[in-house]
Each structure stands twice: as structure tokens, then as C-alpha cells.
Amino acid sequence: MNKPTPTAAKKPASTAELFRALWPYLRADRARFVAALVLTPVVAGLGLVQPLLLKSALDEHIVAGRGEGLWIVAGSFLAVVVLTYVFEAAYTLLLATAAENSILRLREALFRHTLGLSQRFFERQPTGQLMTRATSDVDALNEALTAGSISILLDVLVMGGTLAAMFALDVRLALLLLVVGLPLAGVIEVFRRRMRVLFARVRDALAAMNAFLAERLAGIEVLQLYGQEERAAARMRALDVTHRDANVENNYYDASLYAIIDGLASVCVALMLGYGATRVGMVGADAVSVGLVVAFVDYVDRLFRPLREFSGKITFLQRAVAALDKIFWLLGVNERITAGDASPTQATGRLSLKDVRFRYRADGPWVLGGVSLEVQPGEVVAVVGRTGSGKSTLVRLIARVHDGYEGSITLDGTELSRIAPASIRKVIGSVRQEVQLFSDTLRFNVTLGDPALDPARVEEALSLSNAHAIAARHADGLDHRVRDRGANLSAGEAQILALARTLARDPAIVVLDEATASVDPVTEQLLQQAIERVFARKTCLVIAHRLSTVIHADRIVVLDAGCVVEQGTHAELLARGGAYASLYAEGFGVELDEAARAAR
Numbered sequence: 368m369n370k371p372t373p374t375a376a377k378k379p380a381s382t383a384e385l386f387r388a389l390w391p392y393l394r395a396d397r398a399r400f401v402a403a404l405v406l407t408p409v410v411a412g413l414g415l416v417q418p419l420l421l422k423s424a425l426d427e428h429i430v431a432g433r434g435e436g437l438w439i440v441a442g443s444f445l446a447v448v449v450l451t452y453v454f455e456a457a458y459t460l461l462l463a464t465a466a467e468n469s470i471l472r473l474r475e476a477l478f479r480h481t482l483g484l485s486q487r488f489f490e491r492q493p494t495g496q497l498m499t500r501a502t503s504d505v506d507a508l509n510e511a512l513t514a515g516s517i518s519i520l521l522d523v524l525v526m527g528g529t530l531a532a533m534f535a536l537d538v539r540l541a542l543l544l545l546v547v548g549l550p551l552a553g554v555i556e557v558f559r560r561r562m563r564v565l566f567a568r569v570r571d572a573l574a575a576m577n578a579f580l581a582e583r584l585a586g587i588e589v590l591q592l593y594g595q596e597e598r599a600a601a602r603m604r605a606l607d608v609t610h611r612d613a614n615v616e617n618n619y620y621d622a623s624l625y626a627i628i629d630g631l632a633s634v635c636v637a638l639m640l641g642y643g644a645t646r647v648g649m650v651g652a653d654a655v656s657v658g659l660v661v662a663f664v665d666y667v668d669r670l671f672r673p674l675r676e677f678s679g680k681i682t683f684l685q686r687a688v689a690a691l692d693k694i695f696w697l698l699g700v701n702e703r704i705t706a707g708d709a710s711p712t713q714a715t716g717r718l719s720l721k722d723v724r725f726r727y728r729a730d731g732p733w734v735l736g737g738v739s740l741e742v743q744p745g746e747v748v749a750v751v752g753r754t755g756s757g758k759s760t761l762v763r764l765i766a767r768v769h770d771g772y773e774g775s776i777t778l779d780g781t782e783l784s785r786i787a788p789a790s791i792r793k794v795i796g797s798v799r800q801e802v803q804l805f806s807d808t809l810r811f812n813v814t815l816g817d818p819a820l821d822p823a824r825v826e827e828a829l830s831l832s833n834a835h836a837i838a839a840r841h842a843d844g845l846d847h848r849v850r851d852r853g854a855n856l857s858a859g860e861a862q863i864l865a866l867a868r869t870l871a872r873d874p875a876i877v878v879l880d881e882a883t884a885s886v887d888p889v890t891e892q893l894l895q896q897a898i899e900r901v902f903a904r905k906t907c908l909v910i911a912h913r914l915s916t917v918i919h920a921d922r923i924v925v926l927d928a929g930c931v932v933e934q935g936t937h938a939e940l941l942a943r944g945g946a947y948a949s950l951y952a953e954g955f956g957v958e959l960d961e962a963a964r965a966a967r
Contacts, residue, residue: 385691389508392473399465404520406458411524413451415532418665420444422536426658458521466512473694474505480698486768487727488702493578500697503573504690511687519680522673529670533663540663543642544635544670551631551674558624559685565617566689572610574693579606632671639663705770707785714779714794716875716906718742718765723774725764734760736929737774742876747907749917751950752926758910761926762878765908767791796874802861804853809838810845813867820871828870831900833893834863859890866897877901879909879916923947 393400420440428437478501533541583590583599590599639660720740726733735757742748750758763769764776767788776783778794804812813834814820829835829845837860841847853861869877879898895916901907902919911917918937925933925940925947932946940947 385688385695388695389469389473389691392476393465393469395472396465396468399461399468403458403461403465406454406461407521408524410451410454410458411521411528413447413454414525414669415528416447417444417451418662418669419532420447421665422656422658422662424658425661426656430657462518463513466509469512470505470509473508474501477501477505477694477698480700483703484700485703485770486763487770488700494581496574496578497697498581499570499574499577500693504570504693507570507683507686507690508694511683519684522680525673526670529666533666533670536659536662540639540642540659543638544667547631547635547638551628554627555624558620562617562620562685563688565613565620566685567692568613569610569617569686570689570693572606572613576603576606576610579603628671628674632667632674635667635671636664639667703770705784707783707787707790714875716742716744716794717779718876718906718908719775719777719780720761720765721775723761723764723772723776725760725769725772727769734929735764735772738926738929738931740924740931742906742908744875744906746922747902747909747920749909749911749920749923750926751911751917751923751947753950756926757929758926759880760929762797762880762908762910766795766797766878768797793872794874795876795878796869796872797878797880798862798865798869799880802853802858802865804849804856804861804864806851807849808845809834809841809847809849809864812849812864813845813871815868824873825871828867828873831870831904832863832867832897834867836893837863837890857890859894862894863890863897866894866901870901874905876906876908879907879911925950 420443424437424440424444427433428435428440481497481501530541530545533544579602583603590596718741720738723735723738724733725735738757738761740748750761752758760769764772765783767783767786770784778786778791783791805815813829814825829838837856838844838847849856856864879901898916899919907920909916909920911920917923920937922934923937923940924931925945927946933940933943935943935947941951
């Protein structure tokens, strides 16, 4: 019995857990991160030296009227400025390179992980939301790594060093600063907590908006044909308003925090100047020099500058935390086709299904209620039935697009769940009714850019499928460019390309899932010819609604409510006058008694 896989692993919850989970993607660039970390105290220390040199120039030379040695202090100040620039540039370059490399690894891992998820997952998740995870959410993390992370450590060192220098110069001025500035720490923490909640709302609103936009743009023709443009625009506006409101509230907190920090910085500068002005020129313990006041004003600016930027860095970090929460949710999803270890070396195309049962949800209805079926090598078996009878579900299980069935499905005697999905796809090729084409050439849409394909086999596939006839309709042949979602091709041309795509891989079994449905008359004959050639060469399982396809099958299997109710040839089933004869009469406009007479 093939058991379903769990839907998701436990995702990290706290901020610390989220960043610990991020470490594997940062590890390869740890040397750059460490180098940036080593440069952090150097950059912070060089910044602290400048006000001390300024104080020395003022107190010991300018105010004292001693020009001797002033050029040495000025030269030292210039050297410190240049060194600060060099080390800051190196620090920034190292951090930016490490961050970009880490983001590249995370984005690649996210995309690879998503590619491995089962079709059942994609049927529930809007494409726009998945795009948000891989684009804007990852970009939000990039901002945090480059503008936050280690730079926050630099800010902490700068602030800590600045306070230490201020206490060393004058305890009274430093304590005065602390009395005013200490309440700021509590304000920052309150704002940080609120902004994390708001950023989660922003990410959710953005994902919902992207999902709606992607879905409506994909179905733009339907909206226009049924005059639903205004309704779609109104819904988009409602989603956009939700996103805007979340951003506006977040910006309010961001701006308020910046204004509070900026205001406190100005108050502190005023206090430093006021306190210093009353004591400049005094003698004794209460005396304050001009250089000391200027140094303190400079230090106040250096202390509050990172605090001003801290609000922006909190914004980046909170956005990154919200984005990481979404990213690791997706990376935690484990809803994938179970990887088997068997790999058939030479498939003959013998399929065996025994009492196969399947439902899409654990608490949902059974779509297949115990299907048993044998498909012999070289045989063409058509599966017919009314809508909802389980036809497409059956072929999805055989192709291992879905997993979690009960019962047994074997390929050449090996249980399907034991075979690696990649090996199954080499043996079983599928042509679906809804063909996915890519914005590239006709040739690419057949080969998908796979260099491992044998050119001779590709050429044979193009001939068997009549794809050459499609290419001949265009001056540039197989190099003709396909527009988005195949907009410049008919449904029949798309089906022919899909058939060529499958045949180019030379599968032992070809599954045609309603491949001739909705085909235009111009290319129907080309497609039917191609299908007849495939019938003569391959083991085929056909989900068919057209008589021209069904009557060429070696055997017809009738499904009803997820169970096999009849099997036989076209003539046998018509003569029986059962479920197939009824379907035949309903589907092809032939009265049941006429169908019976035709069978006799």
C-alpha cells in the first residue's frame, strides 16, 4: 500500500530560530561574513578617534593660540578619515558580496524544492503566492543581510564606544545624555514588536494581490468575453487597499520612530551646548573646554546617527523576519512524490492495477474506488466514462503526478511507489489536453532544451507527430517563436507539439489524456494520423472522448464512479448495450438501437 506523505515539516517559529535555519545558506560565505565582522570594530574605532582629534586641535592649539603641532593633528585627522573610508568600503563590499551569494543559494534552493513538490500541492496554492515567496520575500531578506545583520553590530559597537569615550571625557555630560536617551530603548522595543506584526500583514496582503493578479491576467480573455473587467478591477482595488493600509500603518510607525530619535538627538545637542556654555571659561572641577563641548556634540551626532538608521534597519529586519517565516513555511512543505530506489533498466510497457483506491484528501470522497486493470505491452487501451468518473485521476497516478494511492500499481512487475519518479517519467510519457507551451521556439517546446536527447530521435518524433507540418507553416520553421502560453498556435498545433515532446523521449508507454479534445478541424487530421502511428508503435493508455480515437483501441475500459464497469472492444461493448453503448449514443449522437444494429 502506498501511503501519503506528510504535508509539512515543523517550521521555525521565533526570530532566533528563523535566522538559525538561514545559516546553512550563509555558511559557504562565512569567510566574508567573518572578515566583515573583524572589520566592524576597526571601522567603529576609527570613527571614535575623529572627535578626540578635533578636541585636541581646538583645546591644545586653536583656543590656546599654539600653531605648533596643529598640522600634525590635522594630518592625523585626514589619515583617520581616509582609513575609515577604505575600511568601510572593504566592509561594505564583503558584506554585500556574501549577502548576494547567500540569497542566490536560498532562491535556488527554494525553486528546486518547489519543483519537487507534488501536483496536489500546486492545485491548492495560487501561483502568485509562490512567486511572491521566490521574489519579493527573498529580496526582503537581501535588504536585511546588506543593510542590517552585521551593520547592526557595527551600530552597537559605535554607540557603545561613543558612550565609553563620553564617560572618559566627562562623566557629568555623559550622565545627562543617558537620562534623556534611556527611555528611547523602551520605545524602540515597543515599535519593533508592532512592526513585525505589520510586516507579516504586508507580506500576506502582497501575496494575495500577486495571486489574484496572476490568475486574472492568465484568464484575461474570459474576463473580457463576459464583461467582468470592472468587477475584477474592483476586487483588485480592494486587495490593493488592504496592502496599502498595512504599508501606511507600518510607515507611520517607521516615521514616528525616526522622528522621536531625531527629536531626542536635537534635545541632547541643545543640552550639551547649554550645559557647556555655562561652564566654558570656568576654573576648577566645573570647568568645561570648548574642545570638550565640540567633541561631545560630535559624539551625540555619532551616537544618534545609528539610532536614526536603526529605525530603517528595524524595518528591514522585521520585513526579513516576516519574509523568512513565509519562505521557511514553503521550504518546510514536504508534500512530494515519495522517491523510490528502483530504476527499470528496460521497460516493456506492462501495467497492472489491482484494487486501486484514491482520494485527494484524507477526509474526502473516494475518486477511485477499487480499479483493477491490466495493460499488456503493445496494447492500446482506451478509458472512457462520464465527467468525474476518475479517468484523469487514473492516468495521473500511473504517471506519478499524484501519490498516496491504496492498492497496487506495478510497472513491469515493480510497484510504482518503489520506482523513482524520474525513472517513471522516462518510461511513461503523457500528452495532456491542456498543453503548457513556453515563450521560446517550436524546437525548444519539443526538446525543452535537453542536451541529452538524441537528435535523430527528436527528428523522428517531429516526423511521427507531424510537427514538421506545423513548422512548415512558418517561414522560420522550427525556430518560429511561440508567444506566451502558445497564443499564436491553435489547440491542435499545441497538441502536436506536446505529442512530439513526448515521443522525443521514446517512452515505452504513452498516455493520451483527452489529447484530441477541443482540436480545430484544420489540424485534427494531422493529429489523428500521428496518434495512429503511435498506436502502431507504443503501448498506449488513452483517455478519449472522440469516436475516431476510441474505435482504434484494442480494448475499451469504461469507468463509472471510480470503478471499472465494462471492458471489451468497441463492437463487443456496443452489442452488450450497457454503459458504453449509452455513452456512445450520448457522446456521438447515435441512437442506442442504431448503435446495436451497427454492431450486429
